Amino acid sequence: MTETPLVETASGPVRGFWRDEGSPDASAAFLGIPFAKPPVGDLRFEAPTPPEPWTEPLEATAYGATALRISGVDNLIPEPAVPGTSTLNVNVFTPALGGSLPVLVWIHGGGYTEGSPASPWYDGARFNRDGVVTVTISYRLGFDGFGYIEGAPANRGVRDWIAALEWVQQNIASFGGDPSRVTIGGQSAGGGAVLTLLGMPQTQHLFHQAISLSGAVADVPLPTARARAERIAELGGVTADVEGFRSLTERRVRQLQPKAATPRKGIGMVLDLITSGLPWGPMIDGELLALPTVDSLAAGIGADKPLLLGSADDEFTMVAVKEAAKARYIPAGVVLLPFLRNRKIRREYLAANAAQRKKGAAAVAGRFISDHVFRVLVPRVAEARRGADAATWAYRFSWVSPTKGWACHCLDVPFWFDGLDREKVTNLAGANPPQSLADEMHGAAVQFITDGDPGWPAWSTDPGIARVFGGDGSEIAEGAYDSVLALIPG
Known part of the structure; x- marks a missing residue:
């Protein structure tokens, strides 16, 4: 038997466990390591405080407490809720304790009000197999994490992200990771968190690259x-x-x-x-966050860091099609009236989405919601970084779920993690999702994390160019996000 993995952190020793010994997926897991004191009592609504040091080995063999209190049984991604007060913790997955490997720090999604770092979809085993140390982090959610409170520091959830990244810088070398090769990544609200951090002057020393999947920024006005x-x-x-x-x-x-x-x-x-945007999430408080995310990026913040970002084609369309029977005989232009009042913009948008109009008015409404919340952010961010020192790469995910009927929200996550065999993936991806597509997408992520280039032309070489992941493989497409351009203010 291999000796139980024991690592000395700045706060004290932690004991993890080996998994799948002797297989290509062999890795060590260290779960529920606190990076801050429990945010309860007098520390509730305060900035994260470093944990009390310990001397005896901490048994890091089970996921720590989550800010999520009720497991999302019907959520697209399985999101376990773990009870307890020490909710500010990290999970580390590593192939070896020696060496100096690139690191992926993953921030979970959930609209800034839900989500769990303990999801089996975020297990880092396959990234470990391919030479990437993986860390998943927790943070305070909803009002506790992001609500405005007179007399308390603003953006406490953002401060939790920063504290977790500081923990990574301080400790990841002991787990076989290279603190000078840290990529932050996330999906949905987690992807928005990545863009928020990328646009913050205070965080630039904490990571070196960024991956934003279906990013949704909040930028809540004060x-x-x-x-x-x-x-x-x-x-x-x-x-x-x-x-x-x-x-x-x-x-x-x-x-x-x-x-x-x-x-x-x-x-x-x-x-x-x-x-009004997302109800909870990072707010423009004038101090920690001085500018909206895209404005910060346009000002050159994070310009030296490579960025990979994109979205699924129909993130929220499946929500709209539930109303399909009501909209069957209503023209698409009329369906969009409550959402898009400007007649000229509405006409331009409908003309650019002619293919979607053939699928019905509900499909058009769903595509518009998807575009407004997620997809339009891709060209906005890419264009904001056009003059950046580091490149921006875009992608689109267009593989259609056989169970949902759309290339929908969260469907791409198990492809990026090469986790098509994980719990509840069949609910979204069906019984036989294409492993070849997972090989391509996961391979691109590993290549980007390792070498800083996912393997296709950057946006700056031809504005609008992106890799489209769909069908039995992928292709490089020009004008990949032209269908959303009408929604970008002139």
Whole structure:
């Protein structure tokens, strides 16, 4: 038997365990290592505080507590909720404790209110197999992580990301990783987190490359954040300050969050999302975050760091098609009226999406929602970085789920992680998803993390060029995001 892996961190020793010894996927896992004290009591709503050091080996053999309190049974990605208070922790997966390998730090999605770093989809075994140390991190969610609170530091969830990345810089060499070769990656809200961090002057020393999959940025305006906080205080019957909010339990705050931000249901909730953005997430507080994400990138922040980003073709279309029967006989232009009031822009958008119009009005509405929340961000970010010292690469994911009928949100994640055999993947990808496509996508990710180039022409060489992952393979497409250009302000 191989000796149990034991690593000395800056806070104390941690003991992990070996997995799949003797196989190509052999790796060591260290789970639930705290990078900060539990954010409870007087530390609730405070910036993350370094953990108390320990001397005896910490048994890092089970996932630590998650900020997510209820497992997402029906979520697209399996997201286990682990009880406990020490929710600020990291999980490290490594093929060997010696050496100096590139590192992927993964930030989970979930709309900044849900998600779990303990998801089996984020297991780093296949990246380990290909010579990449993988770290998944946790952070505070919803109002606790991102709500405005008078008397408390803003953007506590962002500060959690920073503290986790500081932990990586300080400790990852002991796990076989190279702190000078750190790529941050994430999907959905995690992809938005990556772009937020990329645009922050304070974080530039903490990573060297970035991967944003289906990124959704929040950029919540400060007045909006204040109004939502005041609404929670009103609903909870407390003062809108740190003392008042601490008097509300975590559970009560989670109950009040949706009522304060997106009280409407159905089409009303979608309209709120489009007009007001994500209800919770990084806010432009004027201090930690001075500018909206794209503006920061256009100003040259993060210009020296290679970036890979893209989205799925129909991220949220499956939500709209649930209303397909109601929209069957309604023209696509009429369906878009509540979302897109400007007649000229609406006409340009419909002309650019003629192929989608053939699938019906609900498909057009779903594509518009997908474009507004996710896809339009790809050309906006890529164009903002056109003069950057480091290149930007774009992709599109167009493989259609046999179970959902669309290239939908989250479907691409097990392809990037080469995890088509993992729990609940068949719910999204069917019984026989193409391993060849996973080989291509995972291979591109490994190549980017290792060499800083995923293997196709960068956006700056031909604006609009992207690799399209779909069908039985992939292709290089020019004008890959032309269908969203009408939505970019002139």
